[in-house]
Amino acid sequence: MTAVFGHLNPDTDAITAALVYASFLRRTGREAQAYRLGEPNRETEFVLRTAGVDLPPLLDSLPEDSAVALVDHNESSQSLPSLATLNVTHVVDHHKLGDLATNVPVYLRFEPLGSTGTILAKLHREANLPIEQTDARLLLSAILSDTLHFRSPTTTPEDREVATYLAQIAGIADVSAYAGGMFAAKSDLGDIAAEKLLKMDYKVFEFAGRPYGLGVVETTNPGYVFGRKAELLSAMDQEKAKSHLAGVVLSVVDILNETNRTLVLSATEELMLREAFGANIEDGVADLGSRISRKKQIVPVLEAYFEGQ
Amino acid sequence: MTAVFGHLNPDTDAITAALVYASFLRRTGREAQAYRLGEPNRETEFVLRTAGVDLPPLLDSLPEDSAVALVDHNESSQSLPSLATLNVTHVVDHHKLGDLATNVPVYLRFEPLGSTGTILAKLHREANLPIEQTDARLLLSAILSDTLHFRSPTTTPEDREVATYLAQIAGIADVSAYAGGMFAAKSDLGDIAAEKLLKMDYKVFEFAGRPYGLGVVETTNPGYVFGRKAELLSAMDQEKAKSHLAGVVLSVVDILNETNRTLVLSATEELMLREAFGANIEDGVADLGSRISRKKQIVPVLEAYFEGQ
Known part of the structure; x- marks a missing residue:
C-alpha cells in the first residue's frame, strides 16, 4: 500500500493531487491511499464540498519503510516529519528540487508548470486513461487555485490548455464564475484564529x-x-x-x-x-x-x- | 541552446540518450545539441558505426549559467566538473536521485526502468512523436546494453515491451544476433590500456x-x-x-x-x-x-x- 500525500498546511493543489494521484495509481495497478498532512483551507473545503468528495484522512505518522508517494512537494521541511525513515517511491511535483535523495531508482515527474494538477492531467492522457468527471473537477480546481485563475506568473500555456480540456470533462461551463466562488470561499476568513x-x-x-x-x-x-x-x-x-x-x-x-x-x-x-x-x-x-x-x-x-x- | 549530455566515462545508454534526447528537444521546439563527456567504449562505437551515426562532440566546459539537460545521470560526481555553475533545465534518468538540487522548478523524468532509452521511447509515444528509424536503433541498443539483453535484474517488463516495439521500427529482425554483436565488440579489449x-x-x-x-x-x-x-x-x-x-x-x-x-x-x-x-x-x-x-x-x-x- 502506497500512502499519497501533499505538503504540510495543504492547499487545494496538495489535497486534490493526493486524491487524484492515489486514484491514478490504483487504476494503473498499485494499491494506494490518499492522505493529507493538515487541515484544509476554506477554498479546498469549497472545492471538495461542491464536488461531493470527502476529505482524505489526516496522516501524522507511518511505520518505518512504508512506501510513500509525494505530490506537490519534495522538501523534507514541508513533508511528514518522519520522511527520512520512509520509502519514497514516487514524486509528482512542480516545485524546485530541494533536499530529496534516494537509495534506489524511483519514479519522479517534475515539470515547471502552474500546478501539480496540470501534470496529473497529462499523466492520464499519456496513459490513455480517461479522466473521470470528479477528478477533472478536482484537477481544474487545483490549476485555478495555484495559478490564481491564470493571473500568477507561474501560469504556462499548458495550464490554460489543460484547464480548458478539464472544464469540458467536468461540465463546468463558466470557469470564471467557479474560480470566483473558490476565491470568495478562500477570502472568507472571519472567524479564523x-x-x-x-x-x-x-x-x-x-x-x-x-x-x-x-x-x-x-x-x-x-x-x-x-x-x-x-x-x-x-x-x-x-x-x-x-x-x-x-x-x-x-x-x-x-x-x-x-x-x-x-x-x-x-x-x-x-x-x-x-x-x-x-x-x-x-x-x-x-x-x-x-x-x-x-x-x-x-x-x-x-x-x-x-x-x- | 541546451547542451544535452550523459555521464563521464560514457556507456552506450549515456551517448545514445544524449543524441536522441537532443533530437527530441529539437523536434519539440527547443534548440539543443548533444555532447559526450568522454571517449566511447567499443560497444558504443559498434552501435554508432552500424547505425551510421557520428559521435557527438566531446565537451569539457561550458560558459557559466548555460542551460543543460542531463541524461542517464544526475549526481555531480558523474557529471561535468563545473555542473554547479550551470543551469540544469531537464533531467531524464533511471538512477537513484543523488545530490541534485535546483533554485527553480525544472523538468525531471526519472523512472526505475532498465535504461534511459526506455524512458526516451516513452516520451516520444506520450508526445505522439514518431520515433525515427535511426533513433529506434540507438534506443534499442541502449536497452540491450544496460540490461545485458534482459539478463540484468534491472530489466522490467516495460524494457522488454519497448525493445520489441523499437526493434520493429529499427528493422532489426534478430535482436539476439544484434546484441551478440554488441557484446562481442564490448569484449574485444585486446589493446586497451x-x-x-x-x-x-x-x-x-x-x-x-x-x-x-x-x-x-x-x-x-x-x-x-x-x-x-x-x-x-x-x-x-x-x-x-x-x-x-x-x-x-x-x-x-x-x-x-x-x-x-x-x-x-x-x-x-x-x-x-x-x-x-x-x-x-x-x-x-x-x-x-x-x-x-x-x-x-x-x-x-x-x-x-x-x-x-
Missing part, C-alpha cells in the same frame, strides 16, 4: 542552512487581513520562537489586483526584504509589488540573496 | 561523505580481464591516489554466466566487501555471486552498509 491564518499557506525553506517561514494569504479582501496586523505579528513572533526559525514573513496577496504586501516581523526580516528585493518598507509592511508567486518570485530571489552573502 | 579498461564503465559515488570509485567491466571473456589483474590493480592504485578516493573496486561481470567477481585493491576494500556483502575473498578477488547490476545490487548495499557504520 491568527495562528491558523498565518499557517494557511505556509512553508519552511532553508536558506544558507537556516530555516525561514514564508506564509502567504491569497485574498480578494486584503484590508481585512491588514486589520488583524497586530494579532498576526504576535502569531508570527510565537511561531518564530517555537520553531527556532531565523525569520518569518507573511505575504498578503491581493488576488484581483495582483499585488503583494508582506508583513515584516523584526529588523532581521526587514533587512532581508530590503536587500533581497529592494523593497520599500513602511509601518512593518514591505511592498513587494506584483510578486504574487512565492515559488517563482520570492523563494529564488531569497535563495540567490543568501547564496551571495 | 589498463587505465582505460578500469575507466570504461566507472563512476564515483559518495558513501558517508567519502568518494569511492566503482568500475565495471562487462565481458563475455572474463578470463582475459583476470589475465591482466596485476596491471589493473596498479591502475586502480594510481587512480585512488590521484583522485583522493577512499576506495576503488573493479567488478568483472561475466555477461553470459551472469556472475560478478570483483578485483580488490587493499585491506580497505576487502573489509568493505566482506562486511557489506558477506563476500568470500581469495587472492584479491571477491566473489559477489550474481550481483551483476552496480545500480541495483552494489550501490544500495554499500549505501546501507556505510549508513549503518
Whole structure:
C-alpha cells in the first residue's frame, strides 16, 4: 500500500493531487491511499464540498519503510516529519528540487508548470486513461487555485490548455464564475484564529542552512487581513520562537489586483526584504509589488540573496 | 541552446540518450545539441558505426549559467566538473536521485526502468512523436546494453515491451544476433590500456561523505580481464591516489554466466566487501555471486552498509 500525500498546511493543489494521484495509481495497478498532512483551507473545503468528495484522512505518522508517494512537494521541511525513515517511491511535483535523495531508482515527474494538477492531467492522457468527471473537477480546481485563475506568473500555456480540456470533462461551463466562488470561499476568513491564518499557506525553506517561514494569504479582501496586523505579528513572533526559525514573513496577496504586501516581523526580516528585493518598507509592511508567486518570485530571489552573502 | 549530455566515462545508454534526447528537444521546439563527456567504449562505437551515426562532440566546459539537460545521470560526481555553475533545465534518468538540487522548478523524468532509452521511447509515444528509424536503433541498443539483453535484474517488463516495439521500427529482425554483436565488440579489449579498461564503465559515488570509485567491466571473456589483474590493480592504485578516493573496486561481470567477481585493491576494500556483502575473498578477488547490476545490487548495499557504520 502506497500512502499519497501533499505538503504540510495543504492547499487545494496538495489535497486534490493526493486524491487524484492515489486514484491514478490504483487504476494503473498499485494499491494506494490518499492522505493529507493538515487541515484544509476554506477554498479546498469549497472545492471538495461542491464536488461531493470527502476529505482524505489526516496522516501524522507511518511505520518505518512504508512506501510513500509525494505530490506537490519534495522538501523534507514541508513533508511528514518522519520522511527520512520512509520509502519514497514516487514524486509528482512542480516545485524546485530541494533536499530529496534516494537509495534506489524511483519514479519522479517534475515539470515547471502552474500546478501539480496540470501534470496529473497529462499523466492520464499519456496513459490513455480517461479522466473521470470528479477528478477533472478536482484537477481544474487545483490549476485555478495555484495559478490564481491564470493571473500568477507561474501560469504556462499548458495550464490554460489543460484547464480548458478539464472544464469540458467536468461540465463546468463558466470557469470564471467557479474560480470566483473558490476565491470568495478562500477570502472568507472571519472567524479564523491568527495562528491558523498565518499557517494557511505556509512553508519552511532553508536558506544558507537556516530555516525561514514564508506564509502567504491569497485574498480578494486584503484590508481585512491588514486589520488583524497586530494579532498576526504576535502569531508570527510565537511561531518564530517555537520553531527556532531565523525569520518569518507573511505575504498578503491581493488576488484581483495582483499585488503583494508582506508583513515584516523584526529588523532581521526587514533587512532581508530590503536587500533581497529592494523593497520599500513602511509601518512593518514591505511592498513587494506584483510578486504574487512565492515559488517563482520570492523563494529564488531569497535563495540567490543568501547564496551571495 | 541546451547542451544535452550523459555521464563521464560514457556507456552506450549515456551517448545514445544524449543524441536522441537532443533530437527530441529539437523536434519539440527547443534548440539543443548533444555532447559526450568522454571517449566511447567499443560497444558504443559498434552501435554508432552500424547505425551510421557520428559521435557527438566531446565537451569539457561550458560558459557559466548555460542551460543543460542531463541524461542517464544526475549526481555531480558523474557529471561535468563545473555542473554547479550551470543551469540544469531537464533531467531524464533511471538512477537513484543523488545530490541534485535546483533554485527553480525544472523538468525531471526519472523512472526505475532498465535504461534511459526506455524512458526516451516513452516520451516520444506520450508526445505522439514518431520515433525515427535511426533513433529506434540507438534506443534499442541502449536497452540491450544496460540490461545485458534482459539478463540484468534491472530489466522490467516495460524494457522488454519497448525493445520489441523499437526493434520493429529499427528493422532489426534478430535482436539476439544484434546484441551478440554488441557484446562481442564490448569484449574485444585486446589493446586497451589498463587505465582505460578500469575507466570504461566507472563512476564515483559518495558513501558517508567519502568518494569511492566503482568500475565495471562487462565481458563475455572474463578470463582475459583476470589475465591482466596485476596491471589493473596498479591502475586502480594510481587512480585512488590521484583522485583522493577512499576506495576503488573493479567488478568483472561475466555477461553470459551472469556472475560478478570483483578485483580488490587493499585491506580497505576487502573489509568493505566482506562486511557489506558477506563476500568470500581469495587472492584479491571477491566473489559477489550474481550481483551483476552496480545500480541495483552494489550501490544500495554499500549505501546501507556505510549508513549503518
